[in-house]
Amino acid sequence: MTERRAILSGSAFEERIGYARAVVHGDRVYVSGxxxxxxxxxxxxxxxxxxxxxxxxxxxxxxxxxxxxFADVVRVRYLLPSRADFEPCWPVLRKAxxxxxxxxxxxxxxxxxxxxxxxxxxxxxxxx
Numbered sequence: 079m080t081e082r083r084a085i086l087s088g089s090a091f092e093e094r095i096g097y098a099r100a101v102v103h104g105d106r107v108y109v110s111g112x113x114x115x116x117x118x119x120x121x122x123x124x125x126x127x128x129x130x131x132x133x134x135x136x137x138x139x140x141x142x143x144x145x146x147x148f149a150d151v152v153r154v155r156y157l158l159p160s161r162a163d164f165e166p167c168w169p170v171l172r173k174a175x176x177x178x179x180x181x182x183x184x185x186x187x188x189x190x191x192x193x194x195x196x197x198x199x200x201x202x203x204x205x206x
Contacts, residue, residue, distance in 0.1 A: 080104040085143045087136065089117045091190075100140040107144040107202040111157060112136045113194045126158075126195040130167040133198040134174050146202050148174045153201040156184040163195055 084098035092098060100109040114129025115122045117136065123129055134148075141147055154175060158164055164184055175182075180200070189197055 083144075085140050087117050087140065089115065090120065099136075100144055102144045102204070105204045105206075107141065107146055107150070107204060109137055109140050109200045109202070111155075111197040111199040112140070113189070113191075113197050115194075122191075122193050124193075126163040127166050127170055129194070130170045130196050130198070133196060134170065137198060137200055138174075141200075141202060144202070144204070146204050149178050150202040150205055151175065151178055151180045151200045152203055154180045154182045155199040156182070157187055157189065157197040157199070158184065159187065159189055159195065161186045167196060 080103060083102040085100040085102065086092055087099040089099065097110055099112070100107055112133050113122070114132040115136075116132055123132065138148065141150070156164065156167075156171075161184070
């Protein structure tokens, strides 16, 4: 049977909605759509670029707990209520993904909370 392990970040949303920040299934890691909330303080910046940076910090923590890094990411999805906010985030996103060059998609869509300006979801492959 393939190993399956849930990784929780402590976000109140995980408990309220019933999901995990990430799931390790065999040699794959699936990180849920992750927003720019600082989950320790449950605060979120008004700035989309800072939200993108916090998304990446949250994702980095989940990947580390799973046993991998951004170098192991094979797929990334960017979800934004306003596509005009995407380009200002590019320098922050490039720092995380320029070396690995995952397959990527950007979608313009509504998010769960009007304060959220970006949500990022990644899939990774465990090294080894």
